[in-house]
Amino acid sequence: LAASALVPSQISYSSAVKACESDGQWQHAVRLLRVMPGARIAPDAITYSTVVSACSRAGEWEQALAMLGEMSENQVCIDRICCNAAITACGAGSRWQAAVVLLNQGPGIPDEVGCSAVMGVAAKGSVWELAPALLRSMGGAA
Numbered sequence: 001l002a003a004s005a006l007v008p009s010q011i012s013y014s015s016a017v018k019a020c021e022s023d024g025q026w027q028h029a030v031r032l033l034r035v036m037p038g039a040r041i042a043p044d045a046i047t048y049s050t051v052v053s054a055c056s057r058a059g060e061w062e063q064a065l066a067m068l069g070e071m072s073e074n075q076v077c078i079d080r081i082c083c084n085a086a087i088t089a090c091g092a093g094s095r096w097q098a099a100v101v102l103l104n105q106g107p108g109i110p111d112e113v114g115c116s117a118v119m120g121v122a123a124k125g126s127v128w129e130l131a132p133a134l135l136r137s138m139g140g141a142a
Helices: 010-022 026-035 045-057 061-073 080-092 096-105 112-124 130-137
Strands: none
Touching: 010 026, 010 045, 026 045, 026 061, 045 061, 045 080, 061 080, 061 096, 080 096, 080 112, 096 112, 112 130
16 A cells, blocks of 8 residues: 555554454454554554454454453453453453353353353353253343
8 A cells, every 4th residue: 555644543453453353353453453553542442342353263262261350450341242352252252250250250140142141151161050040130030
């Protein structure tokens, strides 16, 4: 691409991170997040959520949880979507305990997506008893 007077913005960085996430390039997504402050652009909740999702899709549960910690340190709001992506990442690592903590201590009221993700993690961890308990907590008969 030819050099121009265009200056990268929050939107352009977030778009680049999304492209990396869509192609399974979680390392590149993390790297882009890391260079943003040097460009005097603070990563926002959308950018972090996209990186968490990229890590989740790649099964990089430790990195996904580290991103949540970084969001908290940088006072970036962790929303339920981001939290659910981290829960899904915990499933890839069979970390059902961490998934339950995220579900219960995450922002707002746990939703169906998060509960379903934890049920999936519980199945991988041979903790089937957790699934009926979650269903009851959602108001269902189990």
